[in-house]
Amino acid sequence: MRSQRQVWGDTLVELVRGDDRVVVIDGDLATSTMASRVAEQHPDAFIQAGIAEQSMVGMAFGMSTLGYRPWLSSFGVFLTHRALDQVRMLVAQTGAPVRIAASYAGLLNGSSGKTHQDIEDLAIMRAMPGMTVVAPADEFEAAAAIRWADTFAGPVYLRLARDAVAPVFDSDYRFELGAVRTVREGADLALVSTGVQTSRTLAAAELLEAHGISARVVHAPTIKPLDPAGLLAAAGGAPLVISVEEHTVIGGLGSLVAELFADHGVTTPLFRIGLADEWSESAPNDFLLHKHGLSPRRVCEQVLARLRQ
Structure with missing residues (x-):
């Protein structure tokens, strides 16, 4: 990698x-x-x-x-x-x-x-x-x-991220501005992610599979401009949509999805995973990902908790 x-x-x-x-x-x-x-x-x-x-x-x-x-x-x-x-x-x-x-x-x-x-x-x-x-x-x-x-x-x-992550795509990948990519199919809910967090979100979907949860993973590489129809088609039909981002939950991908849902009258429940409205700290990667709920295991745990509600 x-x-x-x-x-x-x-x-x-x-x-x-x-x-x-x-x-x-x-x-x-x-x-x-x-x-x-x-x-x-x-x-x-x-x-x-x-x-x-x-x-x-x-x-x-x-x-x-x-x-x-x-x-x-x-x-x-x-x-x-x-x-x-x-x-x-x-x-x-x-x-x-x-x-x-x-x-x-x-x-x-x-x-x-x-x-x-x-x-x-x-x-x-x-x-x-x-x-x-x-x-x-x-x-x-x-x-x-x-x-x-x-x-x-x-x-x-x-x-651009500092550290390598498990690949999501391969060397044949072609970038298309605004396009939304479904990188894993699933019927129970849709996880929408961006940046290198998508790699960790895919790993979280695998953990959810072990709990009997079929999670679709949708990757949005373009935050602006984003194809609204593409995102709605990829995520809008799911019973539950959860955004996951290595970014504050204010104003980022989750906010973008919420805005699109509001503009198009989508009533699907939306839950946002990201950093809370607080500053972080200096620490190793694994510690930070765990504390702020972005490691695959912590994403899995938050999804399961939301489903129990």
Whole structure:
């Protein structure tokens, strides 16, 4: 298995090799985000901006007006919080084709703690007009989404996880903006997930099977724009829908599903699993996933508790 940050570094090397307009602008985290692979193999396509995220966004916007295809490389939290004004004003409002590679996104970031855990990014970025938001499930979807984003004509926020997960797809996967993927069939309920949490949600569905519960798993890699008909077709017919995300339950995937159900008059019960409205802490991955109810076992337990109600 490869992590999404490894895939990002390797794929950018390929893109730079084939197109001298592609450039990576890094915020002094190249060895963590794997942008260092571009720096090592194609130094002319790599710009080290230092700890200056706001300036990075300005540089990317300016280069996009000259025909370059810039990628921003940093931890997601710095791009969605420290540089938020520049992303909003220079990228989203202008529609500039700037690709935001938000590495170390979510809860699991190598025990850096709440200062570096970006558990609000999906809510922030999907609320921003003009921004496309993508959260791939695994290494294969990440590679496909990166190649797709490189040629997209507008701003893209790409949520990338630090650590590898069990693959959901294979090397034949093709990314399609907005598409919803049913990755496991089931009749008793539908689990809707996004990003690398989908891998853990699939594992939770296997645990539920041992309890006699047939769980469908629906993966939504595109948070914005999402195909409403596709999601309703995949999840709307289930007796119960449960969203599962490595993100706060406020404003993310669960909120998106609730909004779609409300807009289309869907009365199916919806339960949201994610981080509560509280800050997290520095701890190993397994501890954090268990505490915040996102490990396969804890997801299974919460589903069973909801069914008992």
